[in-house]
Amino acid sequence: MERWTKWLGLLLLVGMILNLYFIFIYAPIEKTMGIVQKIFYFHVPSAFAAFLAFFVVALFSVAFLMKRNYFYDRISYASAEIGVMFTTIVLVTGPIWAKPAWNTWWSWDPRLTTTLILWFIYIGYLVLRDFTGEDERGARFAAVFAIVGFVDVPIVYFSIRWWRTIHPQPVLMGGEGSGLAPKMLFALMFSLAVFLILYFYLLLTRLRLEKARMDVNEMKKAIALQEQ
Amino acid sequence: MIVVKNLTKSFGTQYALRGIHLEIQEGTFLSIFGPNGAGKTTFIRILSTLSRPSTGEILIDGKKLQDHAESFRQRIGVIGHSTFLYDELTAYENLQFYARLYSIPDAKARIHQALEEVGLKARADDFVRTFSRGMQQRLSIARAMLHQPDILLLDEPFTGLDQHASFMLMHWLKELKNEKRTILLVTHDLTHGLELAEHVAIFVRGKVAYFEHTDHFDESEFQNHYHKVVAAGGAA
Amino acid sequence: MNYLGKILAIAYKDLLHEYRSRETITTMMIFSFLVVVIFNFTFDPGSSYALEAAPGIIWVAFTFSGMLGLNRSFIYEIDKGCFHGLLLSPVDRGAIYLGKMIGNIIFMTIVELLTLPLFIVLFNLQFSNYLLQLLVIIVLATIGFAAVGTLFSAIAVNTKAREIMLPILLFPVVVPVILSAVNATGSLLRSDDWSQVFAWIRILLAFDVIFVAICYATFEYVVEE
Numbered sequence: 001m002e003r004w005t006k007w008l009g010l011l012l013l014v015g016m017i018l019n020l021y022f023i024f025i026y027a028p029i030e031k032t033m034g035i036v037q038k039i040f041y042f043h044v045p046s047a048f049a050a051f052l053a054f055f056v057v058a059l060f061s062v063a064f065l066m067k068r069n070y071f072y073d074r075i076s077y078a079s080a081e082i083g084v085m086f087t088t089i090v091l092v093t094g095p096i097w098a099k100p101a102w103n104t105w106w107s108w109d110p111r112l113t114t115t116l117i118l119w120f121i122y123i124g125y126l127v128l129r130d131f132t133g134e135d136e137r138g139a140r141f142a143a144v145f146a147i148v149g150f151v152d153v154p155i156v157y158f159s160i161r162w163w164r165t166i167h168p169q170p171v172l173m174g175g176e177g178s179g180l181a182p183k184m185l186f187a188l189m190f191s192l193a194v195f196l197i198l199y200f201y202l203l204l205t206r207l208r209l210e211k212a213r214m215d216v217n218e219m220k221k222a223i224a225l226q227e228q
Numbered sequence: 229m230i231v232v233k234n235l236t237k238s239f240g241t242q243y244a245l246r247g248i249h250l251e252i253q254e255g256t257f258l259s260i261f262g263p264n265g266a267g268k269t270t271f272i273r274i275l276s277t278l279s280r281p282s283t284g285e286i287l288i289d290g291k292k293l294q295d296h297a298e299s300f301r302q303r304i305g306v307i308g309h310s311t312f313l314y315d316e317l318t319a320y321e322n323l324q325f326y327a328r329l330y331s332i333p334d335a336k337a338r339i340h341q342a343l344e345e346v347g348l349k350a351r352a353d354d355f356v357r358t359f360s361r362g363m364q365q366r367l368s369i370a371r372a373m374l375h376q377p378d379i380l381l382l383d384e385p386f387t388g389l390d391q392h393a394s395f396m397l398m399h400w401l402k403e404l405k406n407e408k409r410t411i412l413l414v415t416h417d418l419t420h421g422l423e424l425a426e427h428v429a430i431f432v433r434g435k436v437a438y439f440e441h442t443d444h445f446d447e448s449e450f451q452n453h454y455h456k457v458v459a460a461g462g463a464a
Numbered sequence: 465m466n467y468l469g470k471i472l473a474i475a476y477k478d479l480l481h482e483y484r485s486r487e488t489i490t491t492m493m494i495f496s497f498l499v500v501v502i503f504n505f506t507f508d509p510g511s512s513y514a515l516e517a518a519p520g521i522i523w524v525a526f527t528f529s530g531m532l533g534l535n536r537s538f539i540y541e542i543d544k545g546c547f548h549g550l551l552l553s554p555v556d557r558g559a560i561y562l563g564k565m566i567g568n569i570i571f572m573t574i575v576e577l578l579t580l581p582l583f584i585v586l587f588n589l590q591f592s593n594y595l596l597q598l599l600v601i602i603v604l605a606t607i608g609f610a611a612v613g614t615l616f617s618a619i620a621v622n623t624k625a626r627e628i629m630l631p632i633l634l635f636p637v638v639v640p641v642i643l644s645a646v647n648a649t650g651s652l653l654r655s656d657d658w659s660q661v662f663a664w665i666r667i668l669l670a671f672d673v674i675f676v677a678i679c680y681a682t683f684e685y686v687v688e689e
Contacts, residue, residue, distance in 0.1 A: 065682075065685050117636050117639050120635075120636035121636045121637060123632075124632045124633045124636060127629070127632055128619070128623065128629065128632075128633060131623040131624045131625045131629055132622070132623050132624070133624070135239045136239070137622065140685050140686065140688075141619045141622070141623070141686065143685070144615070144619065144682045144685050144686055145616070145619065145633060147678065147682060148612065148615065148637060148675070148678060148679065148682065149636075149637060151674065151675075151678055152636075152637045152639075152640070152675075155640045155667070155670065155671055155674070156639050156640055158640075158667070159639070159640035159643050159644055159667050160639075160643065162663060162664075162667065163643055163647060276552055277551075277552070278548060278551055278552065279688075280688060298554050298555075298556065299554065301552060301553060301554040302554040304552070306548075306552050308545065308548070310544055310545025310548070311544065311545065312544070312545050312546050312548060312549030312552075313544060313546070313549075314477070314481055314544065314546055315544065316481050316484040316485040317477070317480060317481060317484065321480065325473060325477045326549070326553065328469065328470065328473035329470055329473060329474075329550070329553035329554070329555050330553055330554060331469075331470075331554075355484075371549075
């Protein structure tokens with residue numbers, strides 16, 4: 001795992017530098033929105049990374065309940081933390097972009113609102129882990145909650161979309177992928193790839209940290225046993 | 229017969245049980261002693277299917293306990309320090325509720341019989357919250373015996389009982405013992421535990437440190453031995 | 465006794481216990497009334513906003529009082545070790561879940577039906593033509609809320625935070641229920657076309673079916689130790 005992390009870190013470093021070049025120099029400045037549109041290259045990839053992270057949480061929660069392998073549980077936990085971080089980026093960059101572009105910080109648009117609810121669900125997941133401690137009960141509770149929460153997301157999205165169509169409002173973020181200049185599209189795609197690498201790098205690092213922590217606990221236990 | 233093989237249970241990095249081996253013959257009365265934190269309660273919880281072991285297994289009549297948990301629950305009765313009784317329900321209603329869960333046929337007659345056995349027939353329609361601790365414990369015995377289990381697990385049943393109530397409980401345990409049930413009593417009260425036991429075990433730090441038939445020693449001998457085993461930290 | 469009989473035995477026991485102690489429903493009712501009255505202060509009497517905000521306020525009252533009931537649901541089982549008694553008996557874990565869920569649905573529905581008249585009086589609403597439709601919405605939303613709430617309550621009661629944990633877990637997940645219930649009630653109040661109300665009822669139905677099934681299936685992982 002350590003060698004993997006090292007290579008991935010190197011790849012991430014090169015990728016991130018290239019990514020900044022593509023975003024700020026290679027891709028043209030958007031005509032109407034101006035420089036603020038650049039935030040879009042961070043906003044969208046973060047959203048993708050967050051969704052991937054939460055998918056991983058749900059997948060490994062099911063796997064944990066079936067196999068009782070605590071490695072799966074640690075993957076879920078680590079991925080949830082990273083997912084919340086990416087969701088926070090999405091929720092912060094969204095309004096920064098929206099204010100100059102549409103003259104409003106927040107719109108109750110389905111995607112934005114669903115992201116907010118998603119954030120609350122996984123904050124709940126992290127709080128739950130905090131309040132159950134390290135015992136196996138915490139792992140079980142979190143896994144059950146993650147499964148329920150994940151199934152909930154599409155229903156949340158659907159109900160909010162239905163809500164917004166009943167009270168018509170300008171659809172602010174509609175069709176953002178459409179009509180992108182080829183250079184912009186390339187920069188976006190590249191940024192997406194780099195953010196996915198960032199996700200896996202963070203996941204591996206977090207798992208290594210967790211493993212180190214558990215190794216220390218093992219050692220403490222061994223010492224305690226010897227002393228007995 | 230109950231066979232326990234290499235049973236362990238860990239909570240996070242803490243081990244409550246570290247390899248329990250036991251064989252309990254049908255119809256024996258086994259008392260399990262040990263200081264606090266020896267894993268006695270954890271052991272009873274696993275035997276009663278509340279908890280699952282981390283490793284190892286329990287076989288009852290050759291069948292794995294975990295694979296047939298629901299059918300074994302029908303055969304196991306548990307009396308603990310909490311009574312599992314609802315304060316706001318009457319004695320009869322409490323037993324009626326459990327009778328439904330255990331699918332007891334002809335429940336009404338069985339409940340009245342059980343109440344009579346523990347001497348609470350006159351109080352059948354009184355709320356449990358009006359009962360003294362001793363009466364609650366007696367009702368708890370009636371609850372545990374309602375489905376006539378052939379395996380009885382008792383976890384510190386003497387806690388909080390006054391002299392008279394303890395005496396009553398002893399009396400009941402004697403009756404149950406004569407009916408040839410397998411009884412496991414967990415306690416740190418040596419006198420009560422020794423009075424009825426055919427076998428005794430001492431748990432220390434999640435292991436069986438001592439296992440013996442009661443014919444092989446008398447009470448004062450055992451007291452000495454108990455302190456030695458506990459002081460030695462299970463090494464003896 | 466069969467599977468259904470055991471489920472009903474558990475629900476009946478909850479009702480009997482509540483009938484005797486009257487702890488939960490009384491608190492839920494008072495709380496629900498308080499919410500309705502206090503929200504009333506946010507508007508000038510008789511202002512047109514009141515009508516627009518009415519569905520939101522009534523569902524805030526219902527969900528918050530429901531939360532109180534859900535919290536009690538497992539706390540009183542745990543205090544005397546009764547929940548262990550339940551787990552020790554030869555009853556499928558799914559049956560325990562369904563029994564507790566049915567009990568919670570009944571508690572919540574009783575409180576909602578008792579709050580409704582007060583609400584109609586204070587906000588001067590015209591529901592009489594739509595009472596049946598409103599009942600359908602209330603029952604469906606309550607099922608969805610209690611389905612997830614019963615599972616989460618069993619989780620929350622075993623954490624360090626107990627009462628605080630449940631709302632944090634439950635509210636984000638039941639957003640579709642609250643959203644649908646509020647909007648369906650609003651549609652009824654504005655005498656919208658039935659098809660609009662029905663669209664929300666469809667979401668409620670889908671939520672109920674999906675989450676009763678998922679919570680039923682995952683409950684055993686929550687209560688094992």
